[in-house]
Amino acid sequence: MEITKEKLLSFYETMLTIRYFEEKAVELFAAGQIPGFVHLYIGEEAVATGACANLTDKDYITSTHRGHGHLIAKGGKLDLMMAELFGKASGYCKGKGGSMHIADVNLGILGANGIVGAGQPIATGAAFACKYKKTDAVSVCFFGDGASNRGTFHESLNMASIFKLPAVYICENNMYGISNNQKNHMNINDISDRAAAYGMPGMTIDGNDVIAVYEAVKEAVKRARKGDGPSLIECKTWRHRGHFEGDPGVYKDPKEQETWVKKDPIIKLEEKLLEHKVVTKEEIAHLQEEAHGKIEAAVEFAKNSKDPSLDELLTDVYAG
Amino acid sequence: MTQMSYVEGLRDGIRIEMKKDSNIYMAGEDVGIFGGCFGQTAGLFQEFGGERIIDTPISETVIVGHAVGAAAAGLRPIVEIMFIDFIGVCMDEILNQAAKMRYMFGGKAKLPMVIRTTCGAGVGAAAQHSQSLEAFLTHIPGIKVVMPATPADAKGLMAAAIRDDNPVVYIEHKGLLGFKGEVPEGEYVVPLGKADIKREGTDVTIVAWSAMVHQALAAAEALAQEGISAEVIDPRTLAPFDKDSVLQSLEKTGKLVIVHEAVKTGGLGGEIAALVADEGFDLLDAPIKRVTAPDCPVPFSSYLEAHYLPSQDKIVKAVKEMF
Amino acid sequence: MVTVGIIANPASGKDIRRLVSYGTVFDNQEKVNIVRRILLGLAAVHVKRVVYMPDYYGIVPRALDGLKSQDKLPLEVVPVDLELTGTQEDSFKAAQIMAECKVGSLITLGGDGTNRLVAKGCGNVPLLPVSTGTNNVFPVMVEGTIAGLAAGKVAGGSSNHPQAVRPSKKLIIYLNGIPVDIALIDAVVIKDVFIGARAIWEVQGLLQGVFTRGEPHNIGMASIAGNLLAIGSKDKAGLALEFGEGGSSVTAPIAPGMIVPVKVKTYEKIKLQQTVKLHHTPCIIALDGERELAIKEDDEVQIELTFAGPSVIDYKAALQ
Numbered sequence: 023m024e025i026t027k028e029k030l031l032s033f034y035e036t037m038l039t040i041r042y043f044e045e046k047a048v049e050l051f052a053a054g055q056i057p058g059f060v061h062l063y064i065g066e067e068a069v070a071t072g073a074c075a076n077l078t079d080k081d082y083i084t085s086t087h088r089g090h091g092h093l094i095a096k097g098g099k100l101d102l103m104m105a106e107l108f109g110k111a112s113g114y115c116k117g118k119g120g121s122m123h124i125a126d127v128n129l130g131i132l133g134a135n136g137i138v139g140a141g142q143p144i145a146t147g148a149a150f151a152c153k154y155k156k157t158d159a160v161s162v163c164f165f166g167d168g169a170s171n172r173g174t175f176h177e178s179l180n181m182a183s184i185f186k187l188p189a190v191y192i193c194e195n196n197m198y199g200i201s202n203n204q205k206n207h208m209n210i211n212d213i214s215d216r217a218a219a220y221g222m223p224g225m226t227i228d229g230n231d232v233i234a235v236y237e238a239v240k241e242a243v244k245r246a247r248k249g250d251g252p253s254l255i256e257c258k259t260w261r262h263r264g265h266f267e268g269d270p271g272v273y274k275d276p277k278e279q280e281t282w283v284k285k286d287p288i289i290k291l292e293e294k295l296l297e298h299k300v301v302t303k304e305e306i307a308h309l310q311e312e313a314h315g316k317i318e319a320a321v322e323f324a325k326n327s328k329d330p331s332l333d334e335l336l337t338d339v340y341a342g
Numbered sequence: 343m344t345q346m347s348y349v350e351g352l353r354d355g356i357r358i359e360m361k362k363d364s365n366i367y368m369a370g371e372d373v374g375i376f377g378g379c380f381g382q383t384a385g386l387f388q389e390f391g392g393e394r395i396i397d398t399p400i401s402e403t404v405i406v407g408h409a410v411g412a413a414a415a416g417l418r419p420i421v422e423i424m425f426i427d428f429i430g431v432c433m434d435e436i437l438n439q440a441a442k443m444r445y446m447f448g449g450k451a452k453l454p455m456v457i458r459t460t461c462g463a464g465v466g467a468a469a470q471h472s473q474s475l476e477a478f479l480t481h482i483p484g485i486k487v488v489m490p491a492t493p494a495d496a497k498g499l500m501a502a503a504i505r506d507d508n509p510v511v512y513i514e515h516k517g518l519l520g521f522k523g524e525v526p527e528g529e530y531v532v533p534l535g536k537a538d539i540k541r542e543g544t545d546v547t548i549v550a551w552s553a554m555v556h557q558a559l560a561a562a563e564a565l566a567q568e569g570i571s572a573e574v575i576d577p578r579t580l581a582p583f584d585k586d587s588v589l590q591s592l593e594k595t596g597k598l599v600i601v602h603e604a605v606k607t608g609g610l611g612g613e614i615a616a617l618v619a620d621e622g623f624d625l626l627d628a629p630i631k632r633v634t635a636p637d638c639p640v641p642f643s644s645y646l647e648a649h650y651l652p653s654q655d656k657i658v659k660a661v662k663e664m665f
Numbered sequence: 666m667v668t669v670g671i672i673a674n675p676a677s678g679k680d681i682r683r684l685v686s687y688g689t690v691f692d693n694q695e696k697v698n699i700v701r702r703i704l705l706g707l708a709a710v711h712v713k714r715v716v717y718m719p720d721y722y723g724i725v726p727r728a729l730d731g732l733k734s735q736d737k738l739p740l741e742v743v744p745v746d747l748e749l750t751g752t753q754e755d756s757f758k759a760a761q762i763m764a765e766c767k768v769g770s771l772i773t774l775g776g777d778g779t780n781r782l783v784a785k786g787c788g789n790v791p792l793l794p795v796s797t798g799t800n801n802v803f804p805v806m807v808e809g810t811i812a813g814l815a816a817g818k819v820a821g822g823s824s825n826h827p828q829a830v831r832p833s834k835k836l837i838i839y840l841n842g843i844p845v846d847i848a849l850i851d852a853v854v855i856k857d858v859f860i861g862a863r864a865i866w867e868v869q870g871l872l873q874g875v876f877t878r879g880e881p882h883n884i885g886m887a888s889i890a891g892n893l894l895a896i897g898s899k900d901k902a903g904l905a906l907e908f909g910e911g912g913s914s915v916t917a918p919i920a921p922g923m924i925v926p927v928k929v930k931t932y933e934k935i936k937l938q939q940t941v942k943l944h945h946t947p948c949i950i951a952l953d954g955e956r957e958l959a960i961k962e963d964d965e966v967q968i969e970l971t972f973a974g975p976s977v978i979d980y981k982a983a984l985q
C-alpha cells in the first residue's frame with residue numbers, strides 16, 4: 023500500500039500537535055492554571071492519528087478519559103479544546119465539561135468520557151444509527167486495556183456482531199489500568215484474542231507505528247462501510263507519563279519505561295521520513311515550529327476568554 | 343487521643359478490624375500497591391499482603407457482585423468503588439442482590455459487606471466524578487449508608503460498618519480526606535444509626551452531613567456573631583436515620599435547616615423535612631429550609647463549581663430568612 | 666540426555682490478515698493446549714529434558730500448569746536463558762541458544778515468519794514446524810501429540826528412516842554484497858517505502874519475486890509461483906519472476922480466502938546458487954509473507970537460492 027507524502031506529513035503534523043498540546047497541558051496544570059484531572063496520551067499518539075486518518079466528519083468516534091489525542095486527530099479545534107481545559111465560556115463545552123468531557127458532535131466526536139468503558143455502548147449505538155440511516159458512515163470506539171474488562175465490552179461487541187454494525191473497536195493496550203498491570207488484570211496477552219468469542223475478526227498491531235495503525239484501521243473501516251460488520255483492533259502502546267498528572271507511576275518497571283520511550287511513535291516516524299527522504303531536517307523544524315505556534319495561539323485564546331456566566335449553571339440540563 | 347487525618351482515621355478503622363478477623367479482606371481497583379486513588383489504602387498491601395488486599399480488574403459489577411457472594415459464603419468483604427459516580431455500573435448488585443437477599447430468603451442469608459466509595463465536588467472533577475448520590479442508596483431498604491465528617495467518625499463508623507452484618511455503603515468525601523482532628527487510639531466504634539451533635543445551640547437546628555458539617559459549623563460560628571445560636575446535628579448514618587436526635591433538637595429550637603451537597607430534588611433533605619412535618623409539625627415555628635446544590639450536574643469550571651456548592655454564606659442567608 | 670527444544674511464538678496468528686482475508690484468530694490458549702499434547706508425546710518416547718523459549722504470555726509454563734492432574738511428567742522442562750524483548754529477536758536468539766546446547770530436535774509453533782527466524786539461529790538442528798499461523802507453506806498441520814512423538818524419536822535417535830530428516834532450501838538476501846537476511850519460501854519485492862502492518866495482502870505494487878518452492882496447493886505468495894511452474898520442496902531449483910503486464914496471468918490464492926488474478930511479465934526457473942538481482946529501488950522486501958526490509962534508492966540487492974535451509978523432520982517418516 024503506497025501512502026502519499028501528503029498523508030505521511032499529515033500524520034507527523036497531527037502527532038506533533040497532540041504532543042505539544044499535551045506538553046503545554048502539563049505545564050499549565052503544574053502551574054495551577056488547569057483544574058481537575060488531566061490524563062495524558064503522550065506516547066500513544068500514533069493510535070488516534072493512524073485511526074482517524076481513515077475517517078471523515080460524518081464518521082463517529084467515542085473517546086476516553088485520555089481523550090485529547092482522539093479529539094485532535096478527529097479534527098477538534100485547538101483553541102476550543104484549550105479553552106475547555108481552562109473551564110472558559112468559549113470552550114467546547116462552555117467550560118462545563120473540562121478535559122474529560124470534550125465533545126464536538128458536529129465533527130462526530132461523541133465525547134471523551136469519565137466513565138471507563140462507557141464509550142463502548144455509545145459507539146455501538148452510533149454505529150447502529152449509521153446502519154439504520156443507511157449512510158456509509160462508521161463508528162470508531164477507542165478504549166483501554168482496562169476498559170476491556172468492563173461488562174460493557176462484552177455486551178457491545180456481542181450486539182455489534184449480531185447486528186453487523188459498522189463499528190471498529192480500537193483497544194489502546196498500554197498495558198496498565200492505572201497501576202494494575204495487564205498481567206494481573208486479565209489472563210491473556212492479546213486482547214484481540216477476545217474477538218473470536220464474538221464472531222468478529224480481531225488483530226494486534228504495533229500501536230507506536232502510525233503507518234501500521236493506519237493500514238489496519240483502513241481495512242477495518244472498509245469492511246464496516248461495506249456491511250461486513252465490526253472488528254477489534256488491538257494496538258500495543260505505552261503511556262509515557264503517570265495515569266494522570268500527579269501520579270509518579272512507581273508501579274512501572276523503569277527499564278520497560280525506557281525501552282518504550284525509545285519507541286516513541288513521533289521519533290519513529292520522523293526517522294523513517296528522514297531516512298526515506300520524504301522530508302528534510304529543515305522541513306521537520308518548520309513543522310515543529312508551526313505546531314508550537316498553533317498551541318501558543320490556543321493558549322492565548324483560552325487565557326483571554328471569560329469564565330462562564332452564572333446563568334450557565336442551569337442551562338443545558340434539558341433540551342428545548 | 344491522637345491527631346489524625348480523616349483518611350488515616352478510616353484506614354486505622356480498617357487495620358484494627360482486619361487484624362482481628364482474617365475473614366475480612368479488601369478488593370477494588372488500585373487498592374494494592376498503588377494505595378488507592380486518594381491514598382486511602384496506603385500501606386495496607388504491605389501490612390496484609392496480596393491475599394487480603396486485592397487489586398481487581400475494572401469491573402465494578404463483579405467487584406460488588408462477588409462481595410455479595412463471598413459475604414453469603416461467610417467472608418466479610420470490604421470492596422471499593424473508586425468514585426460513587428461509578429455506582430451505576432454495579433447498581434443491580436446493590437439494588438436487587440445485596441439489598442434484597444436476606445429479605446427474599448426469609449432471613450436465611452447474612453451479608454456482612456462494606457462498599458467504600460468517595461463522593462463530593464470541589465476539585466474540578468466535573469460531572470462524572472463529583473456527585474453526591476447518597477439518596478440513591480437510602481431509597482433502598484436493606485442497605486445502610488454512612489457518611490462521616492470527621493477523622494474520629496471516619497474511624498469509628500468504619501469499625502461499625504465492618505462489624506455490621508448488613509451491606510453498608512461507606513461514603514468518604516474527597517474534600518475531607520486530608521482534614522485533621524482528634525481520634526481515639528485503639529479500638530473505637532461509633533454505632534450506626536446514631537447522630538452526633540457537632541455544636542449545641544438553641545435558636546435553630548442545622549442538619550448537615552459529610553463535608554457540609556464543616557460549612558454548617560462555620561455558618562453557626564458566623565451566626566453566633568450575630569446573636570443566633572445554631573445547633574449543628576450530623577446524622578453520620580443516613581440509613582437508618584436517627585430521627586429522634588433531630589426531633590429532640592427541634593423541641594429546643596423550633597427551626598430546621600437541612601444542608602446537603604447533593605442536588606435538591608429527590609435529595610434526602612426532602613425526606614427529613616417530610617419526616618419532621620409528619621412527626622414534629624407542632625415543634626416547628628417556621629417553614630423548613632433546605633440548602634442544597636441546584637438541580638444540575640456538577641460543572642467543571644472552578645467559577646461555576648464554587649457557586650454550585652452549598653456554602654457557609656448560603657446557610658447563613660437561609661437561617662437569617664427565618665428570623 | 667535426550668533434549669528437545671520448543672519455540673512457541675505468542676504473536677503468530679494475529680496480524681492484519683484477520684481483517685482482510687478471514688484468517689483464523691489463533692489464540693494463545695490454543696497454543697498452550699498444543700504444547701501440552703507435545704509434552705505428553707515427548708514424554709512417551711522417553712525424552713528427558715525440554716528447553717523452551719520463554720515468552721510474554723508464558724505458553725509453556727501455562728501448559729505445564731495445566732498438566733497438574735497428570736501423573737508427574739517424567740521430564741524436566743526449563744526455559745533458555747534469554748532476556749525477552751517481545752520482538753522477533755526472541756525466536757531467533759532462543760533458536761541460537763538451543764543449537765548451542767545441542768538439542769536433538771526443535772519443535773516450533775508459528776507460521777512461515779516464525780520459522781524463518783528460527784532457521785536463522787538453529788544451525789543443523791532438525792525442525793518440526795507445527796502450523797499455527799495463517800499463510801503457511803513451511804510448517805505442517807500436525808497434531809501436537811504426533812509432533813511430540815516424532816520429534817522425540819528423532820532427538821533420541823530411535824528413528825532410522827532415511828527420509829525422517831531432510832534438508833530444505835532457503836534464499837539468502839545480500840544487501841550491498843553482505844548477507845542480511847533469509848527466506849525459507851519467498852522474497853517478494855513491493856513498491857513501497859514503509860513496513861507498516863507487515864503482512865502483504867494486496868497485489869498492487871508487487872514488483873519482483875524469488876521462490877524456493879511453490880505449488881498450486883500452497884496458500885500465500887508461493888501459490889503464484891505454483892500456478893506458473895510448480896516446484897516442490899525437494900526440487901533442486903527455484904523460481905524468479907517479474908510482476909506486470911505483457912506476460913502471463915494466473916489466478917492465485919495469495920491469502921486465505923483471497924483468490925485474485927496476478928499479472929506476471931516474465932518468469933524463469935533458477936538453479937541452486939544462482940542469484941537474482943533486484944532492479945527496483947527504493948522498495949520493501951517481504952520475506953515469507955511479511956514486509957521486512959526497507960531498501961533505499963541506491964542500495965544493491967541480490968537474492969541467492971541455496972539448499973542450506975534448516976533440516977526438517979518429516980513426521981510420517983520419523984514414526985515409521
Ligand SMILES: Cc1ncc(C[n+]2csc(CCOP(=O)(O)OP(=O)(O)O)c2C)c(N)n1
Pocket residue numbers: 087088136137138139165166167168169170196198199200265371400402424428431
Ligand atoms: C467505571 C469506572 N471505573 C473506574 C474508573 C477509574 N479509572 C479511571 S481511568 C482508569 C484506568 C483505565 O484503564 P484503561 O482502560 O487501560 O485506560 P488507560 O488509562 O490506560 O488509557 C480507572 C480505573 C472510572 N473512571 N470508571
Ligand SMILES: [Mg+2]
Pocket residue numbers: 166167168194195196197198199200
Ligand atoms: Mg490502559
